[in-house]
């Protein structure tokens with residue numbers, strides 16, 4: 001049965017669909033209930049209709065996106081934007097509010113520009129990591145992109161949601177420079193230097209004259225990003241994958257201190273990933289050993305051969321002071337595409353794959369769902385161990401097995417964790433989300449908050465940002481009401497609701513999980 005947008009009768013809905021068809025063409029509008037099921041998050045309970053969309057529209061140009069936004073204002077319906085909509089576990093393509101119309105930008109998939117000299121590309125939102133990699137290769141392979149673990153997501157969706165990768169440009173949100181945005185009234189804004197017509201520094205200068213607006217379009221609901229510049233790195237002469245192997249949390253503290261120091265010194269430039277229960281052989285092949293307290297830290301060096309050898313000597317010196325730590329390195333020429341032969345070697349080199357979704361590696365095969373909980377700690381060794389112990393304790397008290405890792409930045413550490421479950425089992429799905437909510441509460445009590453969350457918990461997490469009686473949320477709600485008075489764009493994203501829907505939202509404790 002079709003889910004109707006709130007407040008719309010069936011005849012009004014039919015007129016809405018006709019308006020979309022008129023603007024985009026019949027191929028670009030989906031209102032069929034069976035096809036709409038594909039737009040559920042595969043990582044929530046399969047039969048739940050809690051986050052079902054009313055329709056999907058697939059514009060192919062910025063002008064069509066503008067038309068969609070204007071139609072939404074006219075009919076008083078809500079939109080939810082996806083670029084590829086592969087944000088599985090955080091909601092996938094599904095909207096926070098049932099009955100939204102999904103604006104899928106999958107067909108806006110052009111790599112608009114590649115600038116070899118200044119090392120950036122300009123992409124439309126449907127461009128996947130696979131597409132960007134192929135375009136860079138086709139244009140001579142002189143530039144590398146940072147990528148996340150899976151290649152099927154979009155550069156824009158991942159980066160706007162503060163996604164992460166593993167190269168020197170691994171903090172993806174901070175690599176975006178110069179956006180084209182359709183605002184809630186259907187007008188178009190260029191951010192930064194692009195606000196001056198024809199300015200050549202739209203994708204090179206990261207700030208603006210006056211306040212910088214780009215942050216407003218990240219993890220938010222103030223606009224639909226239709227084009228963006230993304231900074232890349234130049235292909236190095238040599239690429240060296242490094243592993244540091246050790247056992248136990250005591251050593252973790254010292255390894256974090258050493259790696260952070262190497263990052264601040266400018267020796268390690270990318271974002272190291274530390275994984276527990278992973279053992280690495282001398283060929284750089286990693287094997288999962290569940291329950292083991294063996295750790296492996298993965299990082300890489302990029303540059304001229306002489307620089308890399310010097311950097312590696314410094315790294316050996318740094319780790320020589322820690323007992324029981326082993327280093328491994330594997331060298332590749334910068335032009336060698338086939339040499340990096342496993343996921344760990346490829347992902348830090350910007351070669352996308354889908355290895356982590358290999359059904360043979362997952363407990364429920366292709367039907368495996370997972371729920372991610374990823375709080376932020378500081379990059380201090382002691383704090384890393386404290387948060388790791390807290391996560392272990394939480395998962396154990398909630399009787400959930402988990403796997404995870406620590407993505408180290410210069411100043412903070414993302415503790416990425418996941419628990420697997422069968423999304424065909426309603427009781428299991430409910431239990432997993434119930435445990436998640438409680439763990440978020442307990443982490444917040446201890447001073448830790450996630451950097452990203454799922455649809456079910458956006459209000460819960462938003463409410464943890466309570467300084468000044470919720471001053472941040474009040475501020476963004478004020479903005480929301482001013483620029484989107486009809487609340488057309490993504491109501492509820494990151495806990496930001498338009499005025500008309502605010503009072504309808506239950507307090508987090510009262511919400512059902514699935």
Ligand SMILES: Cc1cc2nc3c(=O)[nH]c(=O)nc-3n(C[C@H](O)[C@H](O)[C@H](O)COP(=O)(O)OP(=O)(O)OC[C@H]3O[C@@H](n4cnc5c(N)ncnc54)[C@H](O)[C@@H]3O)c2cc1C
Nearest residue numbers: 082083084085086087148149153154157158163164224225
């Ligand atoms: C096994 C596995 C491994 C993963 N590894 C990683 C990883 O290494 N790093 C990582 O970051 N994530 C990872 N993820 C999470 C997720 O798969 C990726 O972040 C994925 O790239 C997000 O999907 P997307 O790019 O299609 O984003 P989308 O689903 O298209 O977008 C995400 C959100 O951003 C907003 N948005 C999207 N497009 C626009 C737009 N044009 N304008 C305004 N707002 C917009 C919407 O709110 C949307 O819900 C992993 C997931 C799995 C299952």
